[in-house]
Structures are given as C-alpha cells and as structure tokens.
Amino acid sequence: MTVTAPRGFRAAGVTAGLKSSGAPDVALVVNDGPDATAAGVFTANRVKAAPVLWSQQVLRGGVVRAVVLNSGGANACTGSPGFQDTHATAEYTASALTGSAGRLILGAGDVAVCSTGLIGERLPMDRLLPGVRAAVRGLSRSGGQAAAEAIMTTDTRPKTTVANGSGWTVGGMAKGAGMLAPAMATMLCVLTTDAVAGPEALDAALRAACRVTFDRIDSDGCMSTNDTVLLLASGASGIAPTDLELAAAVTAACHDLAQQLIADAEGATKQIAIDVVGAADEDDAVEVGRAVARNNLVKTALFGNDPNWGRILAAVGTTRAIFEPDAVDVAVNGVWVCRSGAAAEDRSTVDLSGRDVTIRIDLHAGRRSATVWTNDLSHAYVHENSAYST
Amino acid sequence: MTVTAPRGFRAAGVTAGLKSSGAPDVALVVNDGPDATAAGVFTANRVKAAPVLWSQQVLRGGVVRAVVLNSGGANACTGSPGFQDTHATAEYTASALTGSAGRLILGAGDVAVCSTGLIGERLPMDRLLPGVRAAVRGLSRSGGQAAAEAIMTTDTRPKTTVANGSGWTVGGMAKGAGMLAPAMATMLCVLTTDAVAGPEALDAALRAACRVTFDRIDSDGCMSTNDTVLLLASGASGIAPTDLELAAAVTAACHDLAQQLIADAEGATKQIAIDVVGAADEDDAVEVGRAVARNNLVKTALFGNDPNWGRILAAVGTTRAIFEPDAVDVAVNGVWVCRSGAAAEDRSTVDLSGRDVTIRIDLHAGRRSATVWTNDLSHAYVHENSAYST
Numbered sequence: 001m002t003v004t005a006p007r008g009f010r011a012a013g014v015t016a017g018l019k020s021s022g023a024p025d026v027a028l029v030v031n032d033g034p035d036a037t038a039a040g041v042f043t044a045n046r047v048k049a050a051p052v053l054w055s056q057q058v059l060r061g062g063v064v065r066a067v068v069l070n071s072g073g074a075n076a077c078t079g080s081p082g083f084q085d086t087h088a089t090a091e092y093t094a095s096a097l098t099g100s101a102g103r104l105i106l107g108a109g110d111v112a113v114c115s116t117g118l119i120g121e122r123l124p125m126d127r128l129l130p131g132v133r134a135a136v137r138g139l140s141r142s143g144g145q146a147a148a149e150a151i152m153t154t155d156t157r158p159k160t161t162v163a164n165g166s167g168w169t170v171g172g173m174a175k176g177a178g179m180l181a182p183a184m185a186t187m188l189c190v191l192t193t194d195a196v197a198g199p200e201a202l203d204a205a206l207r208a209a210c211r212v213t214f215d216r217i218d219s220d221g222c223m224s225t226n227d228t229v230l231l232l233a234s235g236a237s238g239i240a241p242t243d244l245e246l247a248a249a250v251t252a253a254c255h256d257l258a259q260q261l262i263a264d265a266e267g268a269t270k271q272i273a274i275d276v277v278g279a280a281d282e283d284d285a286v287e288v289g290r291a292v293a294r295n296n297l298v299k300t301a302l303f304g305n306d307p308n309w310g311r312i313l314a315a316v317g318t319t320r321a322i323f324e325p326d327a328v329d330v331a332v333n334g335v336w337v338c339r340s341g342a343a344a345e346d347r348s349t350v351d352l353s354g355r356d357v358t359i360r361i362d363l364h365a366g367r368r369s370a371t372v373w374t375n376d377l378s379h380a381y382v383h384e385n386s387a388y389s390t
Numbered sequence: 391m392t393v394t395a396p397r398g399f400r401a402a403g404v405t406a407g408l409k410s411s412g413a414p415d416v417a418l419v420v421n422d423g424p425d426a427t428a429a430g431v432f433t434a435n436r437v438k439a440a441p442v443l444w445s446q447q448v449l450r451g452g453v454v455r456a457v458v459l460n461s462g463g464a465n466a467c468t469g470s471p472g473f474q475d476t477h478a479t480a481e482y483t484a485s486a487l488t489g490s491a492g493r494l495i496l497g498a499g500d501v502a503v504c505s506t507g508l509i510g511e512r513l514p515m516d517r518l519l520p521g522v523r524a525a526v527r528g529l530s531r532s533g534g535q536a537a538a539e540a541i542m543t544t545d546t547r548p549k550t551t552v553a554n555g556s557g558w559t560v561g562g563m564a565k566g567a568g569m570l571a572p573a574m575a576t577m578l579c580v581l582t583t584d585a586v587a588g589p590e591a592l593d594a595a596l597r598a599a600c601r602v603t604f605d606r607i608d609s610d611g612c613m614s615t616n617d618t619v620l621l622l623a624s625g626a627s628g629i630a631p632t633d634l635e636l637a638a639a640v641t642a643a644c645h646d647l648a649q650q651l652i653a654d655a656e657g658a659t660k661q662i663a664i665d666v667v668g669a670a671d672e673d674d675a676v677e678v679g680r681a682v683a684r685n686n687l688v689k690t691a692l693f694g695n696d697p698n699w700g701r702i703l704a705a706v707g708t709t710r711a712i713f714e715p716d717a718v719d720v721a722v723n724g725v726w727v728c729r730s731g732a733a734a735e736d737r738s739t740v741d742l743s744g745r746d747v748t749i750r751i752d753l754h755a756g757r758r759s760a761t762v763w764t765n766d767l768s769h770a771y772v773h774e775n776s777a778y779s780t
Contacts, residue, residue, distance in 0.1 A: 047707030079732035119700025304776030310509025317437030342469035386694030
C-alpha cells in the first residue's frame with residue numbers, strides 16, 4: 001500500500017504522455033488530515049531543478065497538503081520559464097483538488113512538486129496539466145502502488161515500503177536507479193505517516209534517517225539536481241510517538257527504500273556493502289567508505305569477480321582519515337586478503353560468484369564504524385548511460 | 391632519443407622475465423655527469439609503494455646518479471620485506487654500475503627506484519637482479535627508446551619527448567594508461583637535462599610543471615600508490631638557464647608526455663579538454679574541471695556521442711567554486727548548448743564524431759581559467775579493468 005498505508009492519505013498514478021513509452025508518468029499524493037505537517041530534505045547540488053527550488057519554499061511553512069510528481073522530465077536547468085511551469089503545476093493541482101475534494105481549499109503553497117527525467121528541457125505543460133486532472137480524479141486510498149509506478153524512470157521495479165509504529169504507520173515510495181550519490185541521488189521519495197508530529201519533529205526524524213540511509217548509498221558518485229525526500233504527517237492515528245520512536249520508524253522505511261534503490265542501480269551485477277570499522281570517528285569511516293565506493297578501479301574489479309584489495313587500499317590512501325597504511329586490514333566476503341597493509345589470506349579463496357559482496361576495512365584507529373553501499377561498474381552501466389540521455 | 395637526448399646520460403631496457411608476456415620490463419637511466427643534481431615529485435596517496443618511500447629518501451639529498459625502473463610489479467602494499475627488496479635493488483644497481491663504469495663509485499643512496507604493475511605482490515628478485523645486471527651491460531647513449539619501452543604496462547605505445555633550450559635540452563619518458571588522477575597517475579616519468587641547475591632550481595621547475603600538466607590529467611579519478619616523476623641534471627652542456635627558461639622547457643616536456651598519457655588512456659575513444667573560464671580564481675577553475683572530468687555520467691554520455699550539457703551542469707553544481715547556477719554557459723565543440731544555465735543552441739548541431747572533444751565552461755565569476763584533460767568511459771575501460779588485475 002506504500003504511501004497509502006497510513007490513514008489519511010490518498011494517491012494516484014496516471015499516464016499523461018510525458019514519456020514516449022506510454023508508461024505512467026504523473027503521480028499525486030494527498031494528505032486528507034486532520035494534520036498536514038511536513039518536512040523535506042533536498043539535493044545538496046547547487047544546480048537545483050525548478051521543483052526543488054519551489055518545494056523548498058513550500059516546506060518552509062512546515063505544511064504540505066499534496067505532492068504532485070512527474071517522471072519524463074526533470075525541469076532542471078530550464079531558467080525562469082521552468083520555474084513558472086512548476087508554479088503553474090502547483091497552482092493547477094491546488095485548484096483541481098479544491099474542486100474535487102470539496103472540503104479543502106488549497107493554494108499553490110500547499111503543494112510540493114517533484115520532477116525526474118532528462119535535464120535541460122521544458123515540460124510539455126499541455127500534457128502535464130491534463131495528467132494532473134486525471135490524477136485528481138483517480139485518487140484513492142489504494143492508489144499508492146500506482147503512484148510508485150508513475151515515478152519510475154530507468155527503475156526496473158517500483159520501490160515501496162511500510163514501517164509500523166505502535167498504532168501508527170510510516171509508508172513510502174521512491175524512485176532512482178542512477179546518479180545515486182552522497183547527499184543523495186536522482187531519487188524522489190515520499191514518506192507518509194498517520195502519526196501526530198509537528199514540523200520540527202518530522203524534520204529531525206527525516207534528517208537523522210537520511211544521514212544513515214540515502215546519504216550512504218553511492219551508485220556512481222554523481223549527485224543529481226532533483227533529489228527530494230518528503231515526509232508528510234496526517235495525524236489520523238491520533239497517536240504522538242516520541243522523537244526516538246518516530247526517527248526509528250522513518251529510518252527503517254528509508255533504509256528499506258535505500259537498499260531497493262541500490263539493488264536496482266543501473267546495470268549493476270553486484271550489491272556491495274563497505275563496512276569500515278576501527279575508525280577514529282564516524283566521519284572518517286564514512287569518508288573511507290565513500291572513497292572505496294566511488295573508485296572505478298575497485299568497481300570494475302568486482303564486476304570481474306576479482307578481490308583486488310590493492311585497489312581498495314589505494315582508494316583508502318586518498319582520504320584524510322586517521323590510519324596508518326601498514327596497519328589496515330581488508331576482508332572481502334569474510335576472507336582477510338590483506339593484514340597490516342600487505343597480502344594475507346589467499347585471495348583465490350574469496351567467493352565472488354554471488355550478487356552480494358561485503359568489503360570490511362579495519363583502520364585500527366579507533367572504535368567507530370559506518371557502512372556505505374554501492375554497486376559494481378559494468379558494461380550495462382556504460383551502455384545505459386551512453387545510449388540514453390537522462 | 392628521449393632521456394638520452396641530453397648529453398651525459400645513458401640508458402637501457404631489457405627483459406628480465408617479470409612479465410609473463412616476455413616483453414621488456416627493466417629499464418635503467420644513468421647520469422654520467424659532471425653534475426648529478428635531481429628533484430622528484432611523488433604520489434599524494436598515503437598508501438605509498440616501497441620504491442616511492444625509498445626514492446623520497448634518496449631525493450632528500452638532491453643527488454641521483456641512476457634510476458632503475460621495473461614494470462611487471464608495483465611492489466606496493468608489500469610491507470617491510472617489499473622495502474628491503476627495493477633497498478636491495480638500489481644496492482645491487484649501485485654495485486653493478488661501480489664495477490661497469492669504472493669511473494664512479496656509487497652507493498645505494500645514489501639510486502632511485504621506480505616500480506609499476508600489480509599491487510600487493512612481492513617482486514621476483516631472482517629475476518629482477520639479473521635483469522639489472524643485463525641493463526648495466528646494455529647501457530648506451532642511444533638506449534632511451536628501449537628504456538621507454540621497458541616501463542610500459544597497459545600502455546599501447548611508449549611515450550617520449552624532447553624539449554630544446556638554448557644550447558641545452560630536456561628529454562623524457564613516461565608510462566601510464568590507467569589510474570590517471572589529480573596529484574598524478576600510475577605514472578612513472580623520468581626527465582633528464584644537460585642544463586646546469588641546482589636541486590632547488592630543479593625542484594621548483596618540476597613542481598611548476600607538474601602542477602599544470604600531470605596534475606591536470608584525470609583519466610579515471612583513481613590515484614595510484616606508485617606515481618613518480620624525476621628530473622635529473624648532468625650539467626654536461628655547461629649552460630645554466632634562468633629559472634624561467636628551465637621551468638618553461640620542463641613544462642613543455644611534461645605537457646607533451648601528459649597529452650600522450652591521456653591519449654593512450656585505457657579504453658578511451660575520446661580525448662576531452664575541459665576549459666573552465668570566467669573563474670574567480672585558478673583553484674575554482676581546476677575544481678570545476680576535475681568535477682566534470684570525474685563524472686561518470688558525463689564520461690559515458692560522451693562515449694555515446696551525446697552532448698549532454700545537463701550532466702555537465704550537474705557536475706559543476708557539486709563544487710564549491712564561486713558561480714551562480716543561472717549564469718553558467720557551456721559549449722561542446724564550439725556550440726553553446728547552454729547559456730545562463732538553460733538550453734541555448736541546438737544540441738543536435740554538435741559534432742562529436744571525432745576523437746577530440748572540447749568542453750568550455752564559462753562561470754562568469756571572474757577572469758581566471760584552467761584546463762583539465764580526461765577521456766570518456768567506455769566498454770573497453772570496463773573490460774580492461776575487470777578482466778585484468780592491475
């Protein structure tokens with residue numbers, strides 16, 4: 001049921017004709033309340049798409065009553081006209097919802113907007129707005145799955161999740177298959193909850209969750225212009241969880257979606273967890289994990305089923321983390337192929353035939369740790385990203 | 391003639407059997423003087439190969455009488471035994487040269503060592519030392535080309551250069567085809583000159599040259615454990631150039647070799663110059679150029695002949711350089727496909743059919759500029775780096 005699992009939400013997914021494939025491309029998520037509190041986290045890229053600039057403004061008030069999302073066009077690098085298109089989309093959505101729901105009177109400022117697809121082209125508004133109209137008509141308490149399908153781009157499957165609190169629920173959907181990077185990915189994610197929570201509590205929970213989930217998946221090191229994660233609360237359960245309970249459930253939902261994103265990364269044949277342990281602090285552990293996750297030579301070696309620990313150590317050596325080069329241990333799928341910075345157990349005993357790979361790096365510099373997730377660099381990645389514009 | 395173009399140098403390249411292919415794998419460059427001043431620049435990677443640690447010590451004295459180089463093994467991540475191997479190699483070379491040349495009495499501390507090849511494995515000393523002996527016997531004033539061939543790994547051709555001063559000359563050889571990265575590449579480079587110059591002048595000239603040449607080529611963003619650039623001066627011309635004259639000639643030699651390296655990068659089908667102009671300062675320009683050069687989505691798009699300026703802009707947006715997103719212009723091969731952060735000239739008019747690509751990015755934030763060179767990300771890159779351990 002995804003975003004419609006918690007009480008108080010309706011959703012829809014329709015085909016507006018933005019994609020030449022004829023696949024669904026417009027999604028709508030509506031919060032019927034009684035509350036409409038919200039929080040958002042956005043791309044750290046300084047080149048931000050129009051819908052990101054718009055939704056950041058909307059979120060400032062801590063209230064979001066609806067989210068309209070489209071695939072088939074990112075509306076990024078489109079200048080003022082692109083921003084006007086986003087504004088018009090929010091305005092049209094608000095007006096269509098006001099007419100349809102009867103109960104609520106919405107303004108454009110109540111509507112967040114998300115877009116994903118090719119950068120640098122204007123959206124065909126003559127197709128998008130009729131799509132929004134159809135989505136409003138199609139809204140239902142079971143529309144979460146259709147919404148999750150309508151935001152897909154190169155994803156091979158929709159990503160949805162549910163995390164249960166005590167008498168309340170978090171639901172979510174996400175898209176993203178390439179451009180996954182620290183400080184997020186070309187990913188859109190909408191999370192909903194029927195918990196009672198103010199904007200500050202939602203913001204704290206969402207930031208804590210993103211920091212250890214979406215911010216630690218790194219598919220290809222490329223940061224997108226459109227990344228958006230939204231958390232909407234309806235309060236329909238009547239239950240106000242503690243900050244910790246809320247953060248735990250939101251983190252569980254984000255973790256589940258993040259793993260689905262990395263599992264479906266463009267052209268990946270391996271799903272790689274990089275566990276960095278023995279770090280002086282968590283930042284060091286994350287920096288080392290990211291350096292390994294972004295190293296094309298490590299990623300191609302793993303695509304070739306080669307437990308090339310030398311390339312891993314060379315990647316670790318590019319960081320500013322605290323460690324001594326001749327103290328580092330590296331294990332690949334449980335075999336400690338490197339001890340004290342030199343060859344140890346027989347690398348030929350490493351089994352890399354499966355899809356899951358775990359690299360464990362012990363810096364021997366402290367007691368902190370972190371895990372970063374990535375995938376390999378394959379022919380299919382090169383093919384997908386050279387043959388198609390995104 | 392490469393490293394033997396300047397007077398006062400002899401060189402050799404022989405087959406010691408370190409490579410299973412039977413290709414030449416040991417090179418020797420000897421400075422017959424009268425001077426033996428030298429300078430070196432080494433990898434910024436904190437995981438440094440044994441020969442790098444050794445040669446850094448040797449260079450501290452500002453004197454190098456011989457350089458012994460091997461391909462077929464990097465001697466990196468080999469612990470204390472690996473360092474002992476390097477020491478033994480220098481000692482053996484010094485002793486063999488003392489016996490052969492008759493004139494000079496060399497110590498291990500006069501001999502720099504460079505290695506390149508697979509990380510994490512010990513060198514077969516029982517083959518390397520006889521190779522050194524054969525190289526000493528083969529030394530000649532015309533041995534530069536053989537030396538350049540003996541240091542090749544995945545290079546498809548040797549890289550050599552000559553730059554002429556007024557009555558003096560700079561010669562050079564280099565290897566490197568992958569792992570090219572800022573702060574250098576898996577590259578070895580030996581430059582020679584018959585100019586008269588002290589170690590400080592050589593050091594200043596070499597650093598100035600590397601900063602704008604080897605440090606600005608970025609093949610795959612991966613920094614190696616073995617990078618070494620050495621500059622040896624024999625003084626045999628009897629002419630002492632000014633600091634500027636020396637730096638100019640050394641820079642010309644390094645630029646020529648750097649372009650040969652990027653032209654021969656593993657699996658590349660495009661040679662890409664990223665000209666960043668209108669920057670507030672040179673560091674900004676270099677940071678922007680590197681961010682674009684390292685972006686896998688930009689590199690795969692160019693492999694696919696797609697002038698995807700949106701991906702370029704997204705890469706620029708990840709930097710801390712001074713610029714306004716809606717002020718940036720981007721041209722690909724002369725066509726300004728992006729003006730003021732949005733679509734401009736027709737992207738279909740960009741001709742990407744050739745091997746050379748120029749991306750010009752105008753930040754409109756000042757008057758400084760820099761060029762970074764890279765290549766595309768191709769199927770052949772993935773194949774070379776997944777099928778072979780390096």
